[in-house]
Every structure is written in structure tokens, then in C-alpha cells.
Amino acid sequence: MERLQKIIANSGYCSRRKAEDLITSGKVSVNGKVVKDLGTKASLNDTILVEGKAIKHKNLEYILLYKPRGVVTTTKDEKGRKTVIDLVETKNRLYPVGRLDYDTSGLLLLTNDGDLTNKLIHPSNEIDKVYVAKINQSVIPEKIKSLNKGIIIDGKKTAPAKTKILKIDKKNNYSLVRITIHEGKNHQVKKMFEAIGYKVTKLKREEFAFLNLNGLTSGEYRHLTIKEVKKLYALTK
Numbered sequence: 127m128e129r130l131q132k133i134i135a136n137s138g139y140c141s142r143r144k145a146e147d148l149i150t151s152g153k154v155s156v157n158g159k160v161v162k163d164l165g166t167k168a169s170l171n172d173t174i175l176v177e178g179k180a181i182k183h184k185n186l187e188y189i190l191l192y193k194p195r196g197v198v199t200t201t202k203d204e205k206g207r208k209t210v211i212d213l214v215e216t217k218n219r220l221y222p223v224g225r226l227d228y229d230t231s232g233l234l235l236l237t238n239d240g241d242l243t244n245k246l247i248h249p250s251n252e253i254d255k256v257y258v259a260k261i262n263q264s265v266i267p268e269k270i271k272s273l274n275k276g277i278i279i280d281g282k283k284t285a286p287a288k289t290k291i292l293k294i295d296k297k298n299n300y301s302l303v304r305i306t307i308h309e310g311k312n313h314q315v316k317k318m319f320e321a322i323g324y325k326v327t328k329l330k331r332e333e334f335a336f337l338n339l340n341g342l343t344s345g346e347y348r349h350l351t352i353k354e355v356k357k358l359y360a361l362t363k
Contacts, residue, residue, distance in 0.1 A: 128168065133168055137183055139176055170183045187216060191213060191214065195230065199222045199226050207228075218238050232329075245362035254334075256305070257305050258292065259315060264301055287318070300327070
């Protein structure tokens, strides 16, 4: 049993907020009876009409993809480039949760659960995202630590990050830095390093919340378990 507004939103009919408005205005019925209480629960076996139309229940699907570099995070690409959707076999219409840049690799979630997607990308939920950045020179630890207090990019200060220098290779002139953020601004990690004078030559997202890439190689994917989906919901408001 799920709250009625969640079932309607998951069906793709409208957003959860819009579904609540439709319920309170008497435009939703369950098994022939008009329902106006937002606390009402229903099951997938119930006949639910919204504005006189029967909603179609989605077969919810949750995929964890190891996105390769050179793949766009979108459902279609007007330039004909390979998309993340091209990498998975599914009968459902899935969408990425957030995005990774074309030249960024790593963990990306794909789902048709709009409710969970909105919760995971909402800034108030502060879901941790862990990246490993390859820098084109030997970094100075004090500069890297400055990211921990937040830094100005695009005229706004970022939230404090967590950083750890994994490697400084002076011979080959590069460094590896692990950085944890919970925001999702456009090109944020690259811009944060640029703000302190460093260029990111490679970027990989290794973790999203408690999820990681263990057992997967680039281009591979797996389905989330029910336990993992419930845990993701538990992290959100």
C-alpha cells in the first residue's frame, strides 16, 4: 500500500504536488469512490481514476550504471552521440538522476521513479557524491584544503567539501584527489579546482550516497535491490 499521491506521481500522470491538488479538489477516485484525504493509501490492484482517466501503473526500475567517458547523460542526443540509455537493456522509459559530463565517468543512477529522482537531486537532502579527480600537476595540500571551507564559483560560494589527496606523482607531474560534495552545480568539481588554479584532466564519480561501483567495469550496470531502493528513500525528506 502506498499513498495515493505517490502512486499517481509514479504513474507519470503528473507531479506529486499536482496529484495532491487533484485529490483535495475531488478529482480522484479509488474503486469508484471519490477520495479527498491526502492520507489515503491504495494498491496497484485498485482502480484509480484521475480526472476521469484510469492511470497506468509503471513497472518501476532502478539501474546503477558505470558510465564511460564519451557518453552523454541524456535520453536522446541531437548530435547522434551515444547516450547512457543506449548502454542498458530495458522496456521502460528511464531517465538519469542528475548528470555526469560527457568526459566524466563513474556512477550514474537511471530510473523511471520520478518521486525518488526529485528527492535525490533536491539540494535540501544533501546526498553525498564522491569523485576522484586527476590534476595536471603536483598539488599543494594547503590549496586543496581550501575547498573544505567552500569556494566562490560563478559568483556563489559552494558548500564545504571533503578532500583527500590520494597521490602526488612529481615525476609524471600529476595528482589524484578525492573530493566529496553534496551539491550538483554544472561542472562543479572542475570549476572548484579551476578556482584554486588546477585543471582536472580526468574525473570519475566513485560513490553516490552509500552506493559504489564494486563489481562493475566501465559500461556495465546492475539493478538496485529493493533494500537499496528503500535505503535511498530513507535518506530523503
